[in-house]
Amino acid sequence: MLRTLDPKDWKNQDHYSVLGIPHLRYKATQKQIRAAHKSIVLKHHPDKRKAAGEQIVEGDNDYFTCITKAIEILSDPVKRRAFDSVDPTFDNAVPSKNEGKDNFFEAYAPIFERNARWSSKKHVPKIGTMESSFEDVDNFYTFWYNFDSWREFSYLDEEEKEKAECRDERRWIEKQNRGARAQRKKEEMNRLRTLVDTAYSLDPRIKKFKDDEKARKESEKKAKSDAKKREQEEKDRARQAELETARLAKEKAEEEAKQVAQLAKKEKEIQKKAIKKERQKLRTTCKTWNYFADDESDSVKMMEEVEKLCDRLELMSLQSLNEILASATKEDGKAAVEKQVQEVNNQLQREKEAEVQARQTARSADQASGGGGSSEKGWNQEDLQLLIKSVNLFPAGTNARWEVIANNMNLHSTSGMKRTAKDVINKAKNMQRLDPIQKDDINKKAFEKFKKEHSFVAPTIDNAVPSERFEGGSAAPWTTDEQKLLEQALKTYPVTTAERWEKIAAVVPGRNKKDCMKRYKELVEMVKAKRAAQEQVAPKSKK
Numbered sequence: 001m002l003r004t005l006d007p008k009d010w011k012n013q014d015h016y017s018v019l020g021i022p023h024l025r026y027k028a029t030q031k032q033i034r035a036a037h038k039s040i041v042l043k044h045h046p047d048k049r050k051a052a053g054e055q056i057v058e059g060d061n062d063y064f065t066c067i068t069k070a071i072e073i074l075s076d077p078v079k080r081r082a083f084d085s086v087d088p089t090f091d092n093a094v095p096s097k098n099e100g101k102d103n104f105f106e107a108y109a110p111i112f113e114r115n116a117r118w119s120s121k122k123h124v125p126k127i128g129t130m131e132s133s134f135e136d137v138d139n140f141y142t143f144w145y146n147f148d149s150w151r152e153f154s155y156l157d158e159e160e161k162e163k164a165e166c167r168d169e170r171r172w173i174e175k176q177n178r179g180a181r182a183q184r185k186k187e188e189m190n191r192l193r194t195l196v197d198t199a200y201s202l203d204p205r206i207k208k209f210k211d212d213e214k215a216r217k218e219s220e221k222k223a224k225s226d227a228k229k230r231e232q233e234e235k236d237r238a239r240q241a242e243l244e245t246a247r248l249a250k251e252k253a254e255e256e257a258k259q260v261a262q263l264a265k266k267e268k269e270i271q272k273k274a275i276k277k278e279r280q281k282l283r284t285t286c287k288t289w290n291y292f293a294d295d296e297s298d299s300v301k302m303m304e305e306v307e308k309l310c311d312r313l314e315l316m317s318l319q320s321l322n323e324i325l326a327s328a329t330k331e332d333g334k335a336a337v338e339k340q341v342q343e344v345n346n347q348l349q350r351e352k353e354a355e356v357q358a359r360q361t362a363r364s365a366d367q368a369s370g371g372g373g374s375s376e377k378g379w380n381q382e383d384l385q386l387l388i389k390s391v392n393l394f395p396a397g398t399n400a401r402w403e404v405i406a407n408n409m410n411l412h413s414t415s416g417m418k419r420t421a422k423d424v425i426n427k428a429k430n431m432q433r434l435d436p437i438q439k440d441d442i443n444k445k446a447f448e449k450f451k452k453e454h455s456f457v458a459p460t461i462d463n464a465v466p467s468e469r470f471e472g473g474s475a476a477p478w479t480t481d482e483q484k485l486l487e488q489a490l491k492t493y494p495v496t497t498a499e500r501w502e503k504i505a506a507v508v509p510g511r512n513k514k515d516c517m518k519r520y521k522e523l524v525e526m527v528k529a530k531r532a533a534q535e536q537v538a539p540k541s542k543k
Contacts, residue, residue: 002044007065011155014088015070026084026117030075037071082155090114094195100202105129108199112144115192120148130205137205144196153184249496271315278318279310285325285333292334305341312344355416362415379427383413387427393530408533478519482508486516 005013016022019036028036042048046056046064056062073079091114100107109127116124125140132140157177200206283306286292291302313321321340325333362380390405398404402421409419478486489507493500505513 002040002063002066005063005066007061007063007069010066010069013066013070015073015083018066018070019074022089025089026087028074033071033074037067037075040067081150082152085151085153086155092191094191095198097198097201100199104199104202104204108202111195112199115195118149118151120150127199128205132205134209137203137209141196141200144192147189147192147196149185149188149192151185151188153181153188156180156184246494249494253495275315275318278315278322281322282306282310282318282325285322286337289330289333292330292337302337306337308344309337309340312347313340358414358416362417380415383409383415383417384427384431386412387424387431391428393526394533399534404530404533404536407536408529411532412529476510482511485509486511486519489516490520 002018005018014022016025016028019033020040021028021032021036024032044064044067046062050056073083095107095111105127112127125136125143127140128136154177157180160173286302286306291299291306293299293302309321310318317340321336324336328336362383386409387405390408393408394401394404402425406419406421406424409424413419485508486504489504492507493503497503501513501517505511505516508516511519
């Protein structure tokens, strides 16, 4: 083997094999290296071979130069470390993700032990076994993820700076060598990181630790959930006793209300069928007599009047008219129909005149209040007060707030003016700019109007409309505390409670039975008005 070596290719030769100690390699001591060199020199020195009659090549071309170069490198700690860093017999291979799935420890333990020789730290943790603790496994992977390798690859430098002819050339060579070493160092660290990542992904202990941690968290979560569930069950049992009576009463009241609603619906359907039948009967009778007309134009006109009767007359009126037509002659029937048409037309005329009068009154009130421009037209004192009430009823944050306020005003205003969201916004802004004296004047006038309208007393309580039956004098406004007490009392004493309103009034200090009933009615009307206004805006917002 020695005789086949090329002295000029010494850098690519295995110096341990040249000295005859390939089995010891980086573990060989300096004493073993010197002994191996001495033994091989005694055998292959040129003088020994020349004395034996061998033809010797002159100069550095003899293979003995390789022995000299090997001892030169291996006897120098720095040069030997550089050579060991690129040991040609070292296996740099990294197993694939499919290798070691079934025999992880047998496959990866030798690999980590082989690479442990590059560690700058002396104590390198072992891979362990399946019974290793979490701390041992964690320390092992922490060490390898932060592995500090001493490999520096200077032995593979392509240029030697000692051969440079000047300082600039030496600097250039050093720069080239540093770049090549850094690239090889980076590749080495990537190789080790790939090795550790692959081992971590295949390590059965890691999967076991993760499963154990997941089971522990689920157990804690389940224990917490069970405790919370038990607490909630105790609360539910505590409330169940007091809610049972209320639930039964509510079910009974709902059942009664349902029966009443079904009865009302049934009656409404009967009435609807009856009025439909009477209308059809009226149309058939009039059609039989050719609508009491001799020519087509009169027939069409009378047909329109008959349809008007069908739309405007109630069931009783239709029945009476049909009874008259059933037993009357054509002339008498015509007179009866024309009389009824005249009454309906008079009623429509009165309604139309009332609407015109209302618009004129609103226009006059608007002019008297100094309103001008298209956005200010028709704003009387009643509409201003209704606007203030609507703004308070639908606060900021209400969905499509200004459309809801405009619809609420259109529902309750008697002026006949149709307000848009833009009109309402402009008027609200103008009212915000009013000084406090003007605002107080508007509220004062509204209160005087309310007092004037409610100052009379109905002749009898039975003849009074429902909204007037519980109207008292000028009762004091409800405070927040009184409102809360009333709401709580309404929940405490359901509809089925005997002498309900007397008990509710006893809970609210300073309020009698009539005050509580009146306040309850006002709250119901406010909720209905708010719901109706929002329902009208909902289809528009969807579009």
